[in-house]
Amino acid sequence: MKLGLGWKLYGDGSAPPPGEVVKPQERLSWGRTTGLGAQHVVAMFGATFVFPIIMGLDPNLAIMMSGFCTILFLLIVKGRVPSYLGTSAAFVGAAVIISPNGENPAVLTGAILVAGVVLALCGLAIHLLGPVVVLKAFPPPVTGAVVMLIGFNLAPVVATVYWPVDQWIGLLTMAFVVLATVLLKGFLGRITILLGLVFGFLMSWVFDLVFGMHQVVQDDGTVASAMRVDLSGVADASWIGLPALHAPEFQTSAILVALPAVIALIAENAGHVKAVQEMTKEDLDPYMGRAILADGVATALSSSLGGSPTTTYAENIGVMAATRVYSTAAYYVAAIVAILFGFCPKFGALVAATPSGVLGGITVVLYGMIGLLGAKIWVESRVDFANPLVLVPIAAGLVAGIGNVELAFTESFVINGIALGTIITLVGYHLLNALAPAELKPKPLPMSAYDTPSYDTPEDSTRT
Structure with a gap:
């Protein structure tokens, strides 16, 4: 069985001329391919480690498993659908309910694992029955509604958990992300969440120098003084080591909370395949079921070790759209780099030191964007x-x-x-x-309803 591991050299290995594309089964020179792989790492980086922090999971493990899961995905789709599998935001709402403040990570990953298995089974059914079954089971009105409530259900989390910790840092971080999203162009415009995280970190450090400690409400209701930036854990962490693993636990109530995310992931994967098909002009409909199956298997694998759920990333579609290089070889390079990052506990400690005020500014934008993606589905599908x-x-x-x-x-x-x-x-x-009588029933939409390439927005989550 071909696994898509052999790539034909594109021309002389240099960048494609205007109007030409490098197809998934082709590659540039290995030097250029490595550079493209580095771009894919940067593109997926921000959201892949921000969402695990929000869900109370280990960001180091999420980064590492994103590499393994991307390789698994590419093998299952036989290298025909270029994609990076980063952390999914579709389960953030479930995480807040199942594991508030990261209290029940094992129960959360158990629920995600079951959802991953269900997603894989749906992918298998779509592969056997054809992609039209996606629209019949999950038409755009339903899919848009589920995506919208996944995002907007999180509004109280911003208002009660993150924002009150440091409202001014949250406001400054939010303002930076909003302005950067509009003013920055090209590649920088696609990593504004990552840039916002860095900006918030720096502003928190400046506030510590200028204003000193701030008041923080503890879990028991008492008030204590603390610095916004605490890097003591980074100093204590080793440079090389394994991230923290844990076994999943299974609770029926938690599983029911996590299962709705499957609908969003099916729509997201279908949209990813159709977007890449439009850009490469290759018929990828036969691989839609494989892509959904692969994402489900990857999510189940990651959560079985205590890692985050996965999904195809729109940010990486943006890199492909900008470079016109769809070679899966670059994704293998990105995956290997991510795996190496996962074996650096010091990096994970730095990510875990992100001030809560910074997360408040980022989540107020991200949660709203997730919700509005539901409206985007409605508008583009003419609901x-x-x-x-x-x-x-x-x-x-x-x-x-x-x-x-x-x-x-x-x-x-x-x-x-x-x-x-x-x-x-x-x-x-x-x-x-x-x-209902026939005259009231909505007319069925073609598969083009899922032709919604979302690479023109910086952190278009796909994180659903």
Whole structure:
């Protein structure tokens, strides 16, 4: 079986001329390929380690597993779909519910593992039945609603967890990210979250020098003074070592909270395949099921060791769009570099030292962008909200999901928030459409509804 490990040299190995592209099975010279791999590392870097911090997971392990998972993905798709698998934001909402403040990481990774297995099974079904099954099961009205509530359900986390710790650092970091997103062009415009993290770190250090310690509310409700930047853990960490691993635990209630993310990941992977297909002019529909299967297997593998969930990254599509080089060889280089970073505990300690105020400024932008991606799906798919069969179930699901409405069956079994909102939207939409007369049913959309290349925005998450 061909695994896509052999690459034909493109021309003389130099960059393609205007109008030409380097296809996935081709490569430039190894020197240029290594340089492109480094660009892919930088592009995925910010979100890949920011999201594990938000979810209470080890960022070092997330970086390392992103490398292994990218290699696994490329092998499963036989090198036909170039993609980097970084940390997914689709599970951030579930993480806040399952493991607040990182209290239950094993239960969280157990729920993510099951979701990964379900995603892999969906990918297998799509591979056997054809990509049209994606739109039938998860039409754009439903997918957009689920993505939106995943993002907007997180608004209280910003307001109550991160922002109050250091509101001025949060405000400055947020302002920097917003301005950088608009003013910076090209490659820098795609890594504004990473730049915002660096900026927030520097401003926190300046505030420590100018204003000294600030007041922090402890978990027990008491108030203590602390520096914004504490690098003592970095000094104590070794240069070489394994990241922290842990075994997953499984709880039914946690699994139900995590499962809605599968819908977002299916839509995201489908969109990634269609975007790359449009840019390379190659028929990749036969590989859509493989791509979704590969992402599911990768997520299950990563979470089985205590790592973060994975997804295809739009930032890396941006690198490909800018360079017109779609060679999977560059992704293998990026994956190997990420694996090497994972074996450096000092790097992980530096990431873990990110001030909470900085995370407040970053998350207020990221969570909103995740939510608005749902609206983006609606707009580009021309969803008709004048039709009550579309409007009513989505309206009910959004309020239930964003408002954290609860449905308690027993004291220990409660469905709420994202899980309940997804169930109401998905079941309500399909049930109403099954019962409604033909003239009221929305017209089916072509697969082009998922042709939504999102590489023109800096941290377009794909992190869903």
